[in-house]
Amino acid sequence: MKIYTRSGDKGKTSLLYGERVKKSDLRVEAYGTCDEANSAIGLALTLLVLDDQEAEKDIKVALSHVQTTLFYVGAELATPIGKKVTSAVTEEHVRELEMCIDRWDEKLKELKNFILPGGNASAAALHMARTIVRRAERCAVDIEQVNPMIIAYLNRLSDLLFVAGRYVNSKKGINDILVNIKE
Numbered sequence: 274m275k276i277y278t279r280s281g282d283k284g285k286t287s288l289l290y291g292e293r294v295k296k297s298d299l300r301v302e303a304y305g306t307c308d309e310a311n312s313a314i315g316l317a318l319t320l321l322v323l324d325d326q327e328a329e330k331d332i333k334v335a336l337s338h339v340q341t342t343l344f345y346v347g348a349e350l351a352t353p354i355g356k357k358v359t360s361a362v363t364e365e366h367v368r369e370l371e372m373c374i375d376r377w378d379e380k381l382k383e384l385k386n387f388i389l390p391g392g393n394a395s396a397a398a399l400h401m402a403r404t405i406v407r408r409a410e411r412c413a414v415d416i417e418q419v420n421p422m423i424i425a426y427l428n429r430l431s432d433l434l435f436v437a438g439r440y441v442n443s444k445k446g447i448n449d450i451l452v453n454i455k456e
Contacts, residue, residue, distance in 0.1 A: 292353045303412035304347040307427075310405040311343045314434075317398035323444045332437060335373050339430065342366055346409075346423055354418050362422045370429040377440040384439075387452040392442035399441060403434035 285293045286301060294301060314336055323329040345360040352358050390400030410427035413419055439449060 289348065289352045289359070290356045299412060299416055300350055300353075303409055303416060304350040306405060306409035306412055307343050307347045307350065310402050310409055310430075311340050313398055313402035313405050314340055314343075317395050317402060317437075320393075320395035320398055321441065322395075323441070325444050328440075328444050331376075332441065335433075336437070338369070339433070342426070343430075346426060349420055349423060350413065350416065358420070362420060362426050364422060364425075367422060367425045367429050370426070370433045374429070374433050374436050377436050381436070381439055381443055382449075384449070386449075387454070388439070389450040389452055390438065391450050392438070392447040393445045396438040396441040396445075396447070399434050399438035403431045403438065406431040406434060 284296050286296050287293055318333055318336055321329060321332060323332075342362070345362055345366075348360055349358050349362060390403075391397050406427055410424060410431065413423055413427060442449065
């Protein structure tokens, strides 16, 4: 099978079930943005090296699971209205994120200020992934008849990536970079 098909050379692509839409279609933008977030998470994972092997494994397992679920999100976003969804995102997917957030957040200092993204390279990549997920969420909210669990999942995923960035920095001994707001 060749990687190129030439079927998109005129600015159209296929949703699941073959419906052709412009590449600028909101569904394409939403699932493409999820793919972008997935790549940013992958980058963060390749950069992740912690002295705490247990914490490193926990983060890698959790975020690898997230990467798979983002494919489900993308598939659902690529399914036209009225067609059967192959892998629905559920409340359980959202709960899994919440449990992970709680597990990592309880090990962090209480946050009383806004922070800047950065610190360790892996943490910075997690913050980048967080902002990409926020863009995917903004796209998804405008899609007609979207599964509300997709919106909840993307919202919670951005929270998870924020906490993950802080957690990685904490494990590397790097303090949060506080925003200095002048009064």
